[in-house]
Amino acid sequence: MEATNIRVVLGRKxxxxxxxxxxxxxxxxxxxxxxxxxxxxxxxxLSGEITGAGTITLNGSDISSLQPWELSPMRGVLPQASSVAxxxxxxxxxxxxxxxGLAGADEHLPIQALKHVDLxxxxxxxxxxxxxxxxxxxxxxxxxxxxxxxPDSSETKWLLLDxxxxxxxIAHQFTVLDIARxxxxxxxxxxxxxxxxNLTALFADTIYVLSQGRVWGxxxxxxxxxxxxxxxxxxxxLQMNKTPPTQVPFVLPQAMYQNT
Amino acid sequence: MSIALExxxxxxxxxxxxxxxxxxxxxxxxxxxxxxxxxxxxxxxxASLRATISDLIxxxxxxxxxxxxxxxxxxxxxxxxxxxxxxxxxxxxxxQGLFRNPLAxxxxxxxxxxxxxxxxxxxxxxxxxxxxxLSVVGNGLVAVAAFLGGWASVLILYRVSTRRxxxxxxxxxxxxxxxxxxxxxxxxxxxxxxxxxxxxxxxxWGMGSLAGATWIKVxxxxxxxxxxxxxxxxxxRALNGMAMGEAVAHHIxxxxxxxxxxxxxxxxxxxxxxxAVSGGIGFIGIVVPHLxxxxxxxxxxxxxxxxxxxxxxxxxxxDMISRVIVAPAELPIGIVTAILGTPVFLWILLRRHxxxxx
Numbered sequence: 001m002e003a004t005n006i007r008v009v010l011g012r013k014x015x016x017x018x019x020x021x022x023x024x025x026x027x028x029x030x031x032x033x034x035x036x037x038x039x040x041x042x043x044x045x046l047s048g049e050i051t052g053a054g055t056i057t058l059n060g061s062d063i064s065s066l067q068p069w070e071l072s073p074m075r076g077v078l079p080q081a082s083s084v085a086x087x088x089x090x091x092x093x094x095x096x097x098x099x100x101g102l103a104g105a106d107e108h109l110p111i112q113a114l115k116h117v118d119l120x121x122x123x124x125x126x127x128x129x130x131x132x133x134x135x136x137x138x139x140x141x142x143x144x145x146x147x148x149x150x151p152d153s154s155e156t157k158w159l160l161l162d163x164x165x166x167x168x169x170i171a172h173q174f175t176v177l178d179i180a181r182x183x184x185x186x187x188x189x190x191x192x193x194x195x196x197x198n199l200t201a202l203f204a205d206t207i208y209v210l211s212q213g214r215v216w217g218x219x220x221x222x223x224x225x226x227x228x229x230x231x232x233x234x235x236x237x238l239q240m241n242k243t244p245p246t247q248v249p250f251v252l253p254q255a256m257y258q259n260t
Numbered sequence: 261m262s263i264a265l266e267x268x269x270x271x272x273x274x275x276x277x278x279x280x281x282x283x284x285x286x287x288x289x290x291x292x293x294x295x296x297x298x299x300x301x302x303x304x305x306x307a308s309l310r311a312t313i314s315d316l317i318x319x320x321x322x323x324x325x326x327x328x329x330x331x332x333x334x335x336x337x338x339x340x341x342x343x344x345x346x347x348x349x350x351x352x353x354x355x356q357g358l359f360r361n362p363l364a365x366x367x368x369x370x371x372x373x374x375x376x377x378x379x380x381x382x383x384x385x386x387x388x389x390x391x392x393x394l395s396v397v398g399n400g401l402v403a404v405a406a407f408l409g410g411w412a413s414v415l416i417l418y419r420v421s422t423r424r425x426x427x428x429x430x431x432x433x434x435x436x437x438x439x440x441x442x443x444x445x446x447x448x449x450x451x452x453x454x455x456x457x458x459x460x461x462x463x464x465w466g467m468g469s470l471a472g473a474t475w476i477k478v479x480x481x482x483x484x485x486x487x488x489x490x491x492x493x494x495x496x497r498a499l500n501g502m503a504m505g506e507a508v509a510h511h512i513x514x515x516x517x518x519x520x521x522x523x524x525x526x527x528x529x530x531x532x533x534x535x536a537v538s539g540g541i542g543f544i545g546i547v548v549p550h551l552x553x554x555x556x557x558x559x560x561x562x563x564x565x566x567x568x569x570x571x572x573x574x575x576x577x578x579d580m581i582s583r584v585i586v587a588p589a590e591l592p593i594g595i596v597t598a599i600l601g602t603p604v605f606l607w608i609l610l611r612r613h614x615x616x617x618x
Contacts, residue, residue, distance in 0.1 A: 049511070067515065068513045068515050068516070069514075072513025076511070077507075079505075079509075083505070084503050084504050085504075087558060088558055088559075089276070090502065092557065092558075123276075230320055
């Protein structure tokens with residue numbers, strides 16, 4: 001997946017000022033940055049939901065030339081939050097990931113996907129009555145069903161996740177990020193918008209740091225997660241440390257007050 | 261590349277509502293047959309369905325009374341009731357799906373307001389038309405004007421709410437309110453000009469009735485309503501997807517703008533035709549889909565078809581009540597659906613309030 005010189009104007013404001021972005025199959029690529037830096041807008045542009053200037057190629061084709069139904073078998077998109085207007089059951093929501101929707105005959109994929117996100121047995125619960133974190137995992141199961149449906153295809157499958165762990169407890173943050181890692185290790189590509197720098201450092205192969213609609217820097221976690229980034233991008237003086245054996249960067253919020 | 265996991269065991273799908281929905285389709289079909297038979301056999305006249313059928317089977321000649329009452333009066337009325345009921349119920353489902361709101365109604369796209377204005381104009385200004393035109397259009401003038409009025413308002417609303425190929429349903433809703441107010445005002449001017457007979461005509465038109473059903477009207481609206489109702493069946497997956505918002509619908513591969521175009525076109529055609537021949541009949545479009553969603557869930561694959569069947573049955577029942585309750589006179593059917601529908605509407609509202617904190 002490659003994007004060149006992406007410019008997006010929403011209303012009268014230019015949100016993205018010429019972004020170059022590249023994500024590779026088999027890798028987890030994270031997008032981080034402060035609120036309003038354009039992370040979600042970039043993800044929406046990559047998914048084809050927003051059209052801007054510049055070109056985005058997915059598995060070799062320009063996405064603006066693809067119809068929605070040609071795009072959907074290649075990539076699944078998990079939005080930040082999804083409200084559902086009618087009392088669908090959990091299984092009905094997950095089955096929407098199937099190309100034939102609820103009329104589809106393929107029964108095992110949705111159930112497998114629910115088990116995968118640790119929601120086995122929730123099939124007939126009403127979606128609207130679940131907690132925010134549970135709803136988020138149901139949506140992830142739907143997205144997985146969508147990309148699993150045509151597994152024989154030689155094309156790379158992509159997952160685009162917008163803050164997938166924002167409303168999850170710490171155990172399920174790992175469940176979801178393990179799914180993303182596992183997906184990448186099977187040859188799929190993952191692009192994920194994240195806020196938590198420590199989880200990003202742990203799970204991402206490549207990080208893009210956005211600041212005010214531009215790429216501040218990109219690279220492996222150990223390259224971009226540093227004190228300069230904290231100061232330039234987030235505007236705080238907080239030191240990046242590294243965990244002893246594996247040298248994974250981490251940041252400890254307590255340090256903010258101990259230093260002063 | 262193997263993205264999907266191997267399934268570790270044979271997974272048995274849990275029970276879901278699809279099988280129930282299929283059985284409901286069958287039950288609703290039987291219900292419609294039953295209601296149709298009752299509807300044909302009751303009425304102010306002495307005509308008898310049973311005598312007619314036994315006459316037909318044994319080859320005897322059907323009496324004039326039976327032939328006229330059944331063939332020329334009750335049968336077209338039955339056909340029209342089915343078409344109008346199905347059109348209103350299916351339009352309700354589509355509008356609720358599009359606006360993501362169970363209280364949306366075909367009236368929202370401005371069809372009712374526009375059709376009402378068309379009908380009122382025809383009733384009041386029709387007398388000013390040259391006799392030559394009147395003799396050609398005749399009794400159909402009000403229906404034609406209502407249909408055109410309904411269509412005109414949909415086109416205006418659609419135009420107003422579409423920017424760069426994207427239709428905003430929220431803008432459409434608000435513009436619909438504005439257009440409704442405008443056509444209410446113009447209607448007011450016309451009513452001010454009307455004489456007593458015209459006032460009576462338009463009051464009754466507003467209350468809705470199937471009493472004017474003729475084969476000509478049935479044959480005119482049947483193709484429009486049937487094409488619209490059948491084409492909405494192709495919108496099932498799109499409406500399911502749009503329940504999660506237009507972005508998600510796009511993500512799962514639905515051509516969102518094209519689906520919206522089809523939905524609005526179908527609703528305008530079906531409701532426009534229904535309102536043109538039967539006047540203002542409310543609540544069918546809200547009550548029917550809601551009852552079915554309670555029973556078999558919001559999946560549009562069955563909901564659309566089941567709503568058509570239940571809408572047809574419900575309208576025939578309302579029509580029977582309207583014919584029998586003050587026989588030999590008739591109560592306008594819009595009054596019956598409003599009296600039956602208002603409590604259900606309030607119940608939906610309160611129930612939503614309870615569960616979702618609307």
